[in-house]
Amino acid sequence: xxxxxxxxxxxxxxxxxxxxxxxxxxxxxxxxxxxxxxxxxxxxxxxxxxxxxxxxxxxxxxxxxxxxxxxxxxxxxxxxxxxxxxxxxxxxxxxxxxxxxxxxxxxxxxxxxxxxxxxxxxxxxxxxxxxxxxxxxxxxxx
Amino acid sequence: xxxxxxxxxxxxxxxxxxxxxxxxxxxxxxxxxxxxxxxxxxxxxxxxxxxxxxxxxxxxxxxxxxxxxxxxxxxxxxxxxxxxxxxxxxxxxxxxxxxxxxxxxxxxxxxxxxxxxxxxxxxxxxxxxxxxxxxxxxxxxxxxxxxxxxxxxxxxxxxxxxxxxxxxxxxxxxxxxxxxxxxxxxxxxxxxx
Numbered sequence: 001x002x003x004x005x006x007x008x009x010x011x012x013x014x015x016x017x018x019x020x021x022x023x024x025x026x027x028x029x030x031x032x033x034x035x036x037x038x039x040x041x042x043x044x045x046x047x048x049x050x051x052x053x054x055x056x057x058x059x060x061x062x063x064x065x066x067x068x069x070x071x072x073x074x075x076x077x078x079x080x081x082x083x084x085x086x087x088x089x090x091x092x093x094x095x096x097x098x099x100x101x102x103x104x105x106x107x108x109x110x111x112x113x114x115x116x117x118x119x120x121x122x123x124x125x126x127x128x129x130x131x132x133x134x135x136x137x138x139x140x141x142x
Numbered sequence: 143x144x145x146x147x148x149x150x151x152x153x154x155x156x157x158x159x160x161x162x163x164x165x166x167x168x169x170x171x172x173x174x175x176x177x178x179x180x181x182x183x184x185x186x187x188x189x190x191x192x193x194x195x196x197x198x199x200x201x202x203x204x205x206x207x208x209x210x211x212x213x214x215x216x217x218x219x220x221x222x223x224x225x226x227x228x229x230x231x232x233x234x235x236x237x238x239x240x241x242x243x244x245x246x247x248x249x250x251x252x253x254x255x256x257x258x259x260x261x262x263x264x265x266x267x268x269x270x271x272x273x274x275x276x277x278x279x280x281x282x283x284x285x286x287x288x289x290x291x292x293x294x295x296x297x298x299x300x301x302x303x304x305x306x307x308x309x310x311x312x313x314x315x316x317x318x319x320x321x322x323x324x325x326x327x328x329x330x331x332x333x334x335x
Contacts, residue, residue, distance in 0.1 A: 009335060012258050037255070044255040060256055066247045070191075070206045071146035071216045075256040077183040103208040105191075112187045 006065055015063040015124055019097075020046045022128035023059075030132075041086040045079040047131075051139050055093070058083050061127060062098040068117070072096055073110045080115075093138070097131045143259065144180050145217040145228045145250045149235055151243040153210050156193055159239075163194045166238040167203060170194050178204055179253055180216050201227035212246070213239065224250055228262065229331050236329055248331065260333045268332050269322035279322070282315010 006012050020036055024047065027034040033050040040048070047059040060076045062068060073096060080094035096110065097118040110117045116138075120130045154162070164170060174195040175181050181188040181204055194205040200222035208214045215235065219227040228248065236243055248262025269275060285308045297304040 009258050009261055012261075016257070042254055046255075062256070064247070064249075064258075067148060067208055067212065067214075069146040069148060069214050069247075069249075070208070071144070071180055071214070071251070072256065074180045074183070074188070074216070075251070078180065079256070081183040103212070105206065105208050106214070109188075109191045109206065112191060113184045 006063055012063050015127075016046065016061045019061050019063070019124035019127035019131075022125055023047060023061075023131050026128055026132040027135075040079070041082045043079050043082045045083065048083065049135060051135070053139075055091070055139065055142070056083070056089055057093045057095055057135055057138075059095045059097060059131060061131075062096060062100065063127070064098075064100050066100060068096070068098045068100040068102045068106055070106050070109050072098065073106060073113060073115050073117070076110075076115045077113045095131070095134070097127055097134075099127060143219070143224050143250055144253055145224055145248060145262075147215045147217065147228070147232065147235075147248045147262070148208070148246040149213045149215065149239065149243050150246050151211055151213060151239040152241045154207075154239070155210070156207060159205075159207055159213065160194050162238040162240070163196075163205060163235075166234045167194075167196045167198070169196075171196055174202055175204065178202055178216070179218055180204070201231060203231055213243075225260075225331070225333055232264075232329060232331055245329075245331065250333070260335050262331045262333055264326075264329055264331055266322060266326040269325045269330070270319075272322075272332070275318045275322050278314045278318030280315075281311045282313075282318060285311035285315065 024034050024036045027049055035048045037044050038048055045058045046061045049057040058080045062072045076094040076096045080092050084092050094115045095118055096115055099120045102117055118134045120127045172189050174197045175188050176185045192204055192206055196203050201220055202218040204216040206214050217228050217231045245264045249258045250260040252259055289304055289308045292304045293301045
């Protein structure tokens with residue numbers, strides 16, 4: 001597999017959009033309801049996924065180099081809150097899917113806010129597959 | 143729009159980190175977290191996690207140490223251009239963290255989607271690669287090589303004339319390198335869209 005360079009803004013955005021698109025295809029195949037970049041109030045999460053039994057997941061995909069920033073965790077918390085307020089849905093889960101390293105303090109912040117961090121290695125396909133697998137696991141554990 | 147920076151610095155405890163930041167930016171203000179656009183959701187949880195926050199006339203600054211040698215910062219401009227706000231915050235952080243902290247990464251993100259809009263870089267190589275500097279430097283270096291070759295071969299008997307002819311481009315090269323050094327030492331942040 002070709003090495004993925006994430007040195008420019010367009011590389012990062014292409015990676016994230018490609019991963020979102022592939023994840024959408026996976027969820028649609030499994031007959032889940034999925035929205036890619038829906039407009040939710042003033043926000044635009046990468047994906048909103050609804051399982052057949054109605055559980056809702058707001059997903060932010062974050063590609064880059066180095067360590068994941070706590071700002072990305074805060075962003076997911078904002079997306080989740082906005083979704084709950086605008087669509088009047090309760091019990092929405094927030095997921096940050098990232099190929100960046102995640103430091104202990106950032107993980108702790110995510111845990112305190114009830115945001116799940118999904119670490120991923122590889123390209124957009126791997127990111128999409130890991131997101132799909134993680135949500136399937138969460139559904140089974142419920 | 144907001145910016146997120148990751149800054150590598152020497153090993154610092156949470157208390158000494160906060161003391162350094164307070165010395166430069168002023169006393170920590172927890173109320174800033176409630177006004178923050180980025181940390182507004184679950185602000186009570188953020189208050190327990192954030193090490194330092196402050197609001198100045200042109201930007202809001204929220205800091206969380208990812209490790210004992212890495213500080214993560216959110217900068218939210220208030221009526222100022224985001225690049226100027228980031229440069230001002232970065233200048234303050236360099237003073238507060240001492241011992242040459244380095245900007246590991248920097249991004250400007252869209253508040254609505256979190257999408258990266260610009261990335262930040264600092265360093266001598268970054269300055270040297272800027273188009274207005276790289277052209278001057280290449281011409282200067284090429285001229286210096288040409289003068290060196292000529293002085294020992296085809297222009298052995300006209301060294302001063304050769305040097306005189308090449309002088310403008312040599313000066314241009316020196317100005318290019320000098321400018322790169324000056325901006326590097328001033329820790330200018332360069333943005334890529």
